Amino acid sequence: MSGQVLILTAGMEPHRVVPWQKAINMLFLGKVEVLEEYDEVLYRSVTITIRMPAVVRLVRVFRGIKRAVKFSRINVFTRDKFTCQYCGEKRKMRELNYDHVVPRHMGGRTTWENIVTSCYPCNARKRNRTPEMAGMTLLSLPSKPRTLPITVHLNFAGDIPEVWSSYVYWNAAMTEGEDP
Ligand SMILES: [Zn+2]
Known part of the structure; x- marks a missing residue:
C-alpha cells in the first residue's frame, strides 16, 4: 500500500x-x-x-x-503535455527535447516564449532555423504558464x-x- x-x-x-x-x-x-x-x-x-x-x-x-512556475525542461514538457509542438505526437520524456523556436544564433532566448517541446525527428528537420524558414508550423504559441x-x-x-x-x-x- x-x-x-x-x-x-x-x-x-x-x-x-x-x-x-x-x-x-x-x-x-x-x-x-x-x-x-x-x-x-x-x-x-x-x-x-x-x-x-x-x-x-x-x-x-x-x-x-503565487509562485512563478520555474522554467525547466520538465515544466516545458508538462506545459506542452509531452506533445511535440511541430508534429503533434505525444512521446515519452526521453524521446523529447526542447527546441528554440527562434534559434540562439539568431538571438532567440531560452524563455517560456521561445522554447517548445519537440521530438527528435522534428528537431533534426528544423535544424538551426525558424519554423518559417523550415516550413514548419507550431501547434500553439508558447507562453509562460500560470500554473x-x-x-x-x-x-x-x-x-x-x-x-x-x-x-x-x-x-x-x-x-x-x-x-x-
Ligand atoms: Zn515532432
Whole structure:
C-alpha cells in the first residue's frame, strides 16, 4: 500500500502528493473532499467507516502566494503535455527535447516564449532555423504558464496507484524519474 494521496485543485488539476495522514488532517479541517479511496480501512465503528483517501480535491480555490512556475525542461514538457509542438505526437520524456523556436544564433532566448517541446525527428528537420524558414508550423504559441501540475512529478517516486489514473495524464513522465 502506497499511503500516498493525490491532491487535485478545485479545478481538478493535479496539485501535489501528500502522505495519507496529511490528507486526513486536511479532510478534518474541511479543506478537501474525498473523490477516491483505497481499500484500507483506517477507522471503523458501528456508524462510520473511514477508508484511506486516494484522491482528494481542494474545496476552495487556492489563494496562496503565487509562485512563478520555474522554467525547466520538465515544466516545458508538462506545459506542452509531452506533445511535440511541430508534429503533434505525444512521446515519452526521453524521446523529447526542447527546441528554440527562434534559434540562439539568431538571438532567440531560452524563455517560456521561445522554447517548445519537440521530438527528435522534428528537431533534426528544423535544424538551426525558424519554423518559417523550415516550413514548419507550431501547434500553439508558447507562453509562460500560470500554473502547472508539476509537484506530483517532483514528489512522487514509484508506481502510480491505479485509482489515480483518471486524474493524471503524464504517467510516462512520472515513472521515468528524469530530472530537468
Ligand atoms: Zn515532432
